[in-house]
Amino acid sequence: MLVSWNWLSRYVDLSMDRTELETRLSLSGLNHEETDSWKDNPALVEGDYCIDLEVTSNRGDCLGHIGVAREIAVLFDLDLKVPDPKLSTSATDVNSLLKVDNRFAEACPRYTARVIQGVKVGPSPDWLVEALRSVFWRRNKDQKVELPQSVNNIVDATNYVMMECGQPLHAFDYAKLAGQQIVVRPGQPKETITAIDHREYELDESTCVIADANHACAVAGVMGGADSEVTESTTDLVIEAAIFTPLFVRRSARALKLHSPSSYRFERRVDPVGLDWASRRVCELIVDIAGGSVAEGLIDTAPDVQPNPPVVLRLSQIERILGIKVSADETTRILNALGCETKIKIGSDEGSFVPPTWRHDLSREADLIEEVARVHGYEKIPEDSPIPVAPSSKRPFDVAAEKIRHTLTASGYSEAMTPSVVRKVLDDALSVWTERPALVTQTAMLKGAKTIRRSLLPSLLEARANNWASASIEANLFEMAHVYLPDQAAEGLPEEHYSVGIVSGENFFVVKGAVETLCQSMGIGQSFGVKPKPIKGFVEGQVVELTLGDDCLGYLGVVDPKTLKQWKLPGNVVVCELSMSTLMDHAQLVPQQQSVSMYPSVERDLNFVMKESVRWNDLESIVRSAVGDQLKAVTYRETYRDAERDGNDKKRILMTVQLQRDDATLSGDEADALVQAVIGKCKSELGAELLG
Amino acid sequence: MLRSQTSTVQIRVMENKQPPIRVISLGRVYRPDAPDATHFPMFHQMEGLYVDTNVTMANLKTVLRIFATNYLGGDVEIRFRPSFFPFTEPSVEVDFYWDGKWIEFGGAGMVDPNVFRAVGYDPEKVSGFAFGLGVERLCMRRHDIKDIRDLYSGDMRFLSQF
Known part of the structure; x- marks a missing residue:
């Protein structure tokens, strides 16, 4: 997630040192990857910095500047200034202009629409172009910075509000919606859509589409259609602010290979209450820069959003998991600043808090403990608690x-x-x-x-x-x-x-x-x-x-x-x-001692001639079986071949046998008898002849 | 078979034993990463799990600090940074400082109460920590190896140095 320093400063006072801020963000959960300076990056205006933060998949709320600003406000104990959009609406009732029919609540739990009439589509003001440029630039393969193209004041305004609060928005050309209606429904077999990238995509029943009376106008949460896109000639707009379920958005984005900033945010879940703020905010902005008037009222398919259930938090539990005490005041300050409302004030141990609607990841005590821990700071947890360990041995x-x-x-x-x-x-x-x-x-x-x-x-x-x-x-x-x-x-x-x-x-x-x-x-x-x-x-x-x-x-x-x-x-x-x-x-991995004979040993060299096909390991095992215990070693010496003297297909093998008794000195006669046994067995079993 | 982590070992141990539990599991793991100087689709992981009646994050930090000091050296800076993993809460990533940059060498955290419930432990009675460290990254830091791919090259000019 790229955030602009200038942009952030609209919501929170950034008088701290920038590198200190980056480190604090890293150490509280938004890992700092790198920062681009206006001095090196042409996408940034003078004095601006673009900070790249890694947002984990549970923190969709930090995919907008306000979310990041809130984190900063909590870390530095500052006030968060969130704009309060004011709409002056016309006498026309939005319901007289547009109908919305949600037939796919599984994929779209809430769909809201507003209508703005009489806008003048044109280029965006400089401040808007600069803001979008500061976060939508890309570095190409040659490390050169590519600047994003400003589309027009309407589309730019929707992108601005998305990057402000994390809620993706879409503007349709009202005149191009057949039947002046919006139908949220599954795609139909063989149905196609030409998206705003002017390529054709095939839809199916697992895709959620936003359609008019006749055909698909957008792939929900992924990309708009070319037919209903806002152009120079557009005068009336439908502003969509909706919730699309992560699974459906991910499936469509993957199937169509269309991953967009919008699909990325829906996949990480948006604020079910905040979407109305986003809708009002973008309408205010559009009227401001493109004129027009907002029709009275809001079309909303699911106006009743249930607040998150309260979560009980015990101070004793914080200590049990973290190994340190955190005071009731500090705990309450952190949670309140993050948007958790105190339901029951922490007494001697226990309190309860209602997590804000933008935090889908806070539903259990363990989740609140983590919030307290990461803001309080992991560096405050001491490293002086060794654990009891048992000695072990290698397998x-x-x-x-x-x-x-x-x-x-x-x-x-x-x-x-x-x-x-x-x-x-x-x-x-x-x-x-x-x-x-x-x-x-x-x-x-x-x-x-x-x-x-x-x-x-x-x-x-x-x-x-x-x-x-x-x-x-x-x-x-x-x-x-x-x-x-x-x-x-x-x-x-x-x-x-x-x-x-x-x-x-x-x-x-x-x-x-x-x-x-x-x-x-x-x-x-x-x-x-x-x-x-x-x-x-x-x-x-x-x-x-x-x-x-x-x-x-x-x-x-x-x-x-x-x-x-x-x-x-x-x-x-x-x-x-x-x-x-x-x-x-x-294997015998732990060697066991073999007794060593105290009596002298006798060595004899034996030179056999035998067929070429006899293998050493057969020869060795026959020699061993001929003698038994008194054979201490049999050692291969060399092979020699002489076809003229021994005939074809014959070889000579020279070996040494070592003979020894464990209980007495082996006499010459005994040794001779053992050697004879070897010679006899080699002849009878292998046809090997001893050479003189 | 080509598993992405060795955590299954931990679950099997917890299903068959009551706390206290101390496990280290080591193994080869596979991830769909494009190979570059610090990534390879095959690497090794060392996981640890400790479950007992009074295990805290202070224990976790102590164990990882002792390990880092002994393996990498006392002068190596490490830090604990919040992160997100499905099986731990709170979760942290552990970085060491190298060549002007913080390099992640593992993830860790306090075992999520849901994991305990799933194996039949009472999260009100026991607590625990788990960590998973990247063996290659640690080895690279220790031996000043700049490219992880060298480890799998079989190149004698590389191998003969160790």
């Missing part, structure tokens, strides 16, 4: 996340955080957990991004690609976040899983090693299983499912260069995505 999830973070950063990965909603083409690139199509949002979160991701890997690949494109950095990244796996039933909620995603430029085995280290750091005793599994987007034969027991731990593989093409990513890229819940299920 297992947070402990696990910390361990993962620690291990992966120590392995040279950087933690990234990428948006959960991505472009479809990105999400389609790699999906390890599911082949069901991803869920989409109705509105894009970022440009073109509507797909709720099923995997972290595409986002991480994109981050790696961006690093490469912007600074030729080969980014090794990881992220911990939710992925969203669509339910089998189309309408079902997706499963939300925490995943750990890794993208790396190192080779497959290095990344696999990092995952092994990760599992060890989480106290996962067993080593994970590896199963080949073809997945779209990976190099064939170079992607595996990782398992812990019967659970799927995740997927690890080399990304197909064709997949990488969409990011123009060069080189070899290995990715891995792990399920946090599987990691958690198998």
Whole structure:
């Protein structure tokens, strides 16, 4: 809401410092955004300032200068001077000139009309043009100030009064209203209206329209129609001051994409009593600047406005909520100045107040307490009241996340955080957990991004690609976040899983090693299983499912260069995505001591030749099962291939086994027997031959 | 799923427990904001709720002041400014001062009596406060990060600084 310093000074004495005023307004609920000075802004006359205040949606009463002036008057304990419009009316009865028929009270609880005859439409006086210019200017994209166009003295007067008190008003050309009547009704199917912006809009039954005997003349509370607009040739006017319900106005403004200062105010509710003041005020102003005479009387569809019910306020309750005492005098002064009438004076504790009709947000004791608090000042509430708090400890999830973070950063990965909603083409690139199509949002979160991701890997690949494109950095990244796996039933909620995603430029085995280290750091005793599994987007034969027991731990593989093409990513890229819940299920987050044998251990190197298809984890588990407890470690050393000596499709694997007893020294013979058991089992199970 | 705030956590706790209640809920939230230097459609929120027999706004201010002093530093100016939220009354926004401007980093207030009634508490017997702080804004202030979008870029030149 833009307010002009000069304009405000018509209602309240502004002798205080301007920046002090701005701060006080911020600290009492009208947050100060910025101020334009006449020195820099051509929309302002010499000495004027335009102050931008943020008005929250509950404070429609502050969408006019008088409302803001009232706040200032309350804050600085000053008098508020509200003009008292005086109308001298003609002998003609308004009811003989116009009929109003309200057939849509749900959308329009009160409609009032006055008629002014014999006006002379023309340019507005300078003071009016200047006033409107001071609050209707706009800053365009190049930061240049665009000045509003003055329409004519009639339309300008309605806009002036709207910016004065917050009540939107509309002037119709009386001669153009067919049948000299106004009908408030729902729009009809296929009905259209040409608005004053000279564009055509289609109406429907949910729109409230202001019509004459034949057709729609205005979209209620949103915009007037071109047919009945005030022009140079207009002599007689109908002045509309009405209440339109927020829901209907918002719906129409949204459907027609026509958001106006008027719809903005109706959506935040207007003063049901104040609208008559606004009607009289604009008539007085029009007669003043355009001549004419106001017909006697007012057409009013709902003249009986119920006052707000009184609200009980207890001083003890103020203290209970705010933690400070506020005196009965100060409380009463604040509430009275805000327009709340004292119904029952505050006695030892309790009083009651009738909130003003322009304050729709005051109906309960809590609302009045807030009024007292914000005007009295939150800075007066002390900050010396600590609360009793109980000590707490980290959840297992947070402990696990910390361990993962620690291990992966120590392995040279950087933690990234990428948006959960991505472009479809990105999400389609790699999906390890599911082949069901991803869920989409109705509105894009970022440009073109509507797909709720099923995997972290595409986002991480994109981050790696961006690093490469912007600074030729080969980014090794990881992220911990939710992925969203669509339910089998189309309408079902997706499963939300925490995943750990890794993208790396190192080779497959290095990344696999990092995952092994990760599992060890989480106290996962067993080593994970590896199963080949073809997945779209990976190099064939170079992607595996990782398992812990019967659970799927995740997927690890080399990304197909064709997949990488969409990011123009060069080189070899290995990715891995792990399920946090599987990691958690198998983790031992608080390490437990394992006893250490006090007897010496024996190490033996074993060199086997075997088929190319034998996997290390099968070999390892067979070695372990052959020995049992006395095997303390089995360590991979290297792989060697020699087709001439061993034949095609064969490889040699060198490993070291460490043997030890917990209860005595292991003798050479015992060690030999254990090694023989290993050799025997490797031969019988895997066809592996020991080399001499 | 793509929630706009984490307040549902508070309601669930209140529905299942009697006061006193102290809850902190943290999470990723989503808003239809156009991205710029201080806005991003995805960010993180830290909400707190305290309900007991004698909770006042002085407690709320104390807790937020202690937090700001410890996280941002004792020399950081903060202020409480009235605002409007449907679930608190009175409501405030909390700003810190940075680079010549007040930057909002959270909303807070005394729990609205209607919220208590809705979960079966008697607002005459208990009172409480709630707050929701923007984790990114705080992190930006602490580390002098000028553009919120850097946090989600995955750019190594940014990440490697932390």
